[in-house]
Amino acid sequence: MIHTLRFGNHFRNAVGAKSYLSFTNLRGGPNCPLTIPLMHKHDEGMRSHYLTLQFSLVDAPAPDELVIALGASIGERPHHRVGDRYQDMKELGA
Structure with missing residues (x-):
């Protein structure tokens, strides 16, 4: 999984986000676990919104395919x- 500003900025603008987009870089074949970290779209320090999605696609990607995954949430971690x-x-006096 690769995050680039050319793709990420369009997503950030579409959802009205101000914080940076968290990401992971991953290379793997079919059934490789994909992990998408999430955070608050306006405040990257708001820990209540630190979430991680993890899933895998058993039969993808094929040799001529790419997997593009977006993660989003409508609220904080319960x-x-x-x-x-x-x-x-x-x-801590910081």
Whole structure:
């Protein structure tokens, strides 16, 4: 999986995002696990929106195919337990 600004900026603009797009770089064949990290579209430090999608496509890609995957969410992680980054920074004096 490759993230480029030529593709990513169009997606970011379409959803009105301001934060950077998190990504992974991965090369693999059929059934290789794909992992898509997610974060808040306006605030990359909001830990409640740190999510990861993981899935695989058993019969794809074929030798002459590409897999293009987008990940998005409509809300935060339910019952998140990862704390508040901004409170942590304040307590550390940062």
